[in-house]
Amino acid sequence: MLLWVWLPIAVITLLHYGTGSEHVWAHNVLRRVYYLPIVVAAYQLGLRGGLVAAALVSVSYLPHAFAHIEHLAHTDPAPALEKALELVLYHLVGAVAGHLADRERRRRLELGRALGERLRLQQQLVRAGRLSALGEVVAGIAHEIRNPLHALRGTAEIVDPLVPRDRLERRMWEIHLSELERLDRTADRFLSFARPTPPRMTELDLREVAERLVALVGADARKKGVDIELELPPAAVGVRGDRDQLAQVALNIAVNALRAIGERGGHIRVSVRHDALFRGAPMHALRIENDGPRIAPELLDHLFDPFHGTHADGAGLGLSISERIVEQHGGFIEAANEGLGVSFTVLLPRAT
Ligand SMILES: Nc1ncnc2c1ncn2[C@@H]1O[C@H](COP(=O)(O)OP(=O)(O)OP(=O)(O)O)[C@@H](O)[C@H]1O
Ligand SMILES: [Mg+2]
Structure with missing residues (x-):
């Protein structure tokens, strides 16, 4: 100038x-x-x-x-x-x-915004197409795993009392049982990815979702030396949503956070905010931050894609299931390396 x-x-x-x-x-x-x-x-x-x-x-x-x-x-x-x-x-x-x-x-600004939105919708459509094809395959596999799994669990229940508690074989038997459990959980996760249930919408207070989450993961966090801070506004934060599905979203994010922190202890902050403006629309926000290591930029772009997990014991589905749930609620979910270190924000439309 x-x-x-x-x-x-x-x-x-x-x-x-x-x-x-x-x-x-x-x-x-x-x-x-x-x-x-x-x-x-x-x-x-x-x-x-x-x-x-x-x-x-x-x-x-x-x-x-x-x-x-x-x-x-x-x-x-x-x-x-x-x-x-x-x-x-x-x-x-x-x-x-x-x-x-x-x-x-x-x-120019409006045009840029419209173009960005179009690009996002396009990507969403491509992903939705891929997901539905993938969903069919996954549902088939999960279904095939579940039938023999039920038979295995049934027979295990019969065999269980026959393995004496003080024998060396007991330890192996317990590994056998816990692996069966894990397989069952994985099959469940695959199925909920492949066959999502439509949300049962009710009016609820987002603060309750946060409180329920802290109650759910509190014991596990204490065991790992992780302290959880809960930041809630004094007034109710009304959203329309499926209580259980939103709890599942929060839990998926928090379990990831606990795993990212690892065994060395750390800090998680769960907060609820009124009227966070997002893409011009007023939304309420549930935010979960953790002070673990930051997410690599190349992973950040694919975090919500299925099977992009980096953990051997995870299916890599938690965030993609969560994203779909939040989208079915008309909301958005975002991840960023900010706040305490890593932060996930779930934005939901206000209940009117
Ligand atoms: N808070 C976090 N800090 C660092 N990395 C994270 C965090 N949350 C998620 N991630 C990364 O994102 C990946 C995908 O997470 P997602 O929940 O979809 O799958 P998963 O946890 O590996 O498996 P699943 O949730 O199905 O058991 C994780 O494997 C991890 O690498
Ligand atoms: Mg996960």
Whole structure:
């Protein structure tokens, strides 16, 4: 701005004052050159910039404009009128150019936003297509695993009392049982990914979801030396949603957080916020932060894709299930390396 607006105004003014009054043509030219910095200021800074530049030009030009014409005024008022008109025109040009530049900038911004939204929807559609094809396969596999699994669990219940508690085989038998449990949980997760149930919407207070989460993971966190901080607003935070599904979303995120912190202990913060503005819409937010290691940027882009987990004992489905649940609620879920370290924010539309 200094280079393109203020400096040219200063130079033109200096030339004006430095040029003798006999060079009328030079003054006429210089007077019009003032329009250039005014238009540049309007283009760069909008209406305010245009008007400020016009005002600055007027202030600089005013003493010079009327210094030499007082004696002419009583004979011929035309030059005085012309110069006064020029001052008005400076402001008019500054205002019109600034207004147009502002309008253009607003349009460009809207266009950019619309393009971003379109891109997001496109990606969502591509992902939805991939997910539904994948869902079919996963549902088939999970179903096939579950049938023999039921038979295995049934027979295990019969065999269990036959394995004496004080024998070495008992330890192996317990591993056998716990692995069966794990397989059952994994099959459950695969099925809830493949066959999502539609949410049963009721009006609820988002603070309850946060409180329930802390109650659910509290014991596990204490065991791992992780302290959980709960930050809630004093008034109810009303959203429409499925209580159990939202609890599952919160739990998925919190279990990930606990696992990311590991055994060295750490800190988790669960907070609820009123009216977080998101993409122009007012939403309520549930945020879960943890102070574990940050998420690598290349993983951050695929965090919500299925089977992108980095843990051997996880299916890599928790976040993709969570994202779908939140989207079915008309909300968004976001992950970022911020807050305590890593932060997940679930945004849900306000209950009206
Ligand atoms: N708080 C976090 N800090 C660091 N990495 C995280 C965090 N939460 C998730 N991740 C990363 O995102 C990956 C995907 O998480 P997601 O919950 O979808 O799958 P998972 O936890 O591996 O398996 P599942 O949830 O199905 O048991 C995780 O494997 C982990 O690498
Ligand atoms: Mg998980």
